Amino acid sequence: MAGKFSRPESMTDKTTHYCPGCGHGIIHRVMCEVIDELGIREKTVAVAPVGCAVLAYDYWNFDAIEAAHGRTPALATGIKRVLPDRVVFTYQGDGDLAAIGTAEIIHAGNRGEDLSVFFVNNGVYGMTGGQMAPTTLIGQTTSTSQFTRRPDKEGYPLKILEMMALLPGVVYLERTSIHSPAEVLKTRAAIKRSFETQLAGKGFSMVEILSPCPTYWGMDPARSMERIREKVIQQYPLGVVKNN
């Protein structure tokens, strides 16, 4: 392996389309490092979501497919059942996973599908222009919660991991963040553990990664990282939620 800051083999040399300060790039990077480290690049099939990461297959140097919005875990189920010795993961936003695809994620977990799920929670719909997501915080203004998210009108932030923890088929759940280098390393470790869970055939695992969206949070990248530390992790506590 070359120097520490060279590009992982699992990443292409394409420049990403992500906004400045977006978390997707960091998460792609550590995920691809782990794929290199585990030597699974040539047996990985990824399922990209509909969302900002829809073009992720341009940046990933392994097989990838796109799913219809939210059907990501169902599509991944089809691949994994046909190719049980491959590594199959989904990479999903909070609109994809926690709104339109809620049924698919719960049932893939409940069937105990041998999948890794990387759930990028940025609290908004990035791709469509910063609308409210199920994960949007109380008091947060978005283009479709112009008077902020109010529990009596817009409901509460959805804690998907805590819901998933109830399912016997789900074996490993962890929530991480990328607001500091130390947290990025924890995210990397959690991604690795998720892949290892799958490689051991133990069942369904999911890492929820709190990630900034400076563009639709309306703040600069540094401030966005601060916001995660100050506010987002109060609603979405970090750490292992389940480990069987």
Next chain:
Amino acid sequence: MKAKKERTQEKGKIRYLSTGNEACGEGAIRAGCRFYAGYPITPQNELTAYMSKRMEEENGIFIQAESELAAISMVHGASAAGARAMTSSSSPGISLKQEGISYMAGAELPCVIVNVMRGGPGLGNISPAQSDYFQATKGGGHGDYKMIVLAPETVQEMFDFTHKAFSLADQYNIPVMILADGMLGQMMEPLEFSADIQPPAEPEKPWALTGARGREPLSKKSLFLGPGVLEKHNDKLREKHDEISLREACAEEYRTQDANFVICAYGTAARIARASVDKLREKGVKAGLLRPVTLWPFPEEALKKHISGETAFLTVEMSLGQMVEDIERIVGDRKRVGFYGRAGGGIPEEDEIVERALMVLDKSGKGARK
């Protein structure tokens, strides 16, 4: 409601009584289908239940999905991974599958979808109907796409057409639909096939996502950004559709050789109309039946052969009139095309068809719509 199924095997033929739904499932198994995902809905439940048993026996994969949206997406994944994959449902569930069908058509992925139609709109009822013709043949989901649509009329054809559907899907990398109805799905008839029937030859699938071992990574998608890129892809799909239209359109004809009165009907309606043709012949009417076997591509040439002269047409459907629009378009003279249809689970009777035929003839080809 399980009838006893005596299996006999003589001269290398397997023969037994089967429901259409189960014949369809066996046709898929014998075609090498090893992935099935479905969600319960009447009148196709026997097919899902059958697959739950047969996939296990054949080391295939059966999944009862959380919805039809999920079921078709599972098929999407299985097909992208290179498997012969199938899903089935009935009308309301097929509406949900349109999302995945559009994605698969866009990504050029083969699969087989079975629609055992029931009455609609909405929840409708669970009786046989043919009211999803538009949805099946005109692209029920979004975007410019087509799928091949086969219309069986017997239990035997439920088996044969499903078997054939996998070869068409693989040949053109396209979703193929078996468009049946609750009658065909649930009735029992003798089924016969060769004991050593082979799956259609499976072409190489260099596009299958199996991991980038020793090759460049692949992606399978229906997203084509960039100026003109999607338009080019759409053009490529159109060329494929044109080729399929040219090569695969198929109709069956009954007593049409000297006919100057042609009934057009498919599936269950065609079975009934066949008897009406005989009755009309007894009355001295030179009647015949043109039965589209492929609904898309529509057998235009077969129909066009009958357009010359004074031939009048009667379209019979278990709907308020859907295929009739294609017949009118191809015949080019609406006045020559009569229609008889019953919807919502109503099934046209032989004599009703005869009566309507005579009315159409009395008006010398100016049959009024029911």
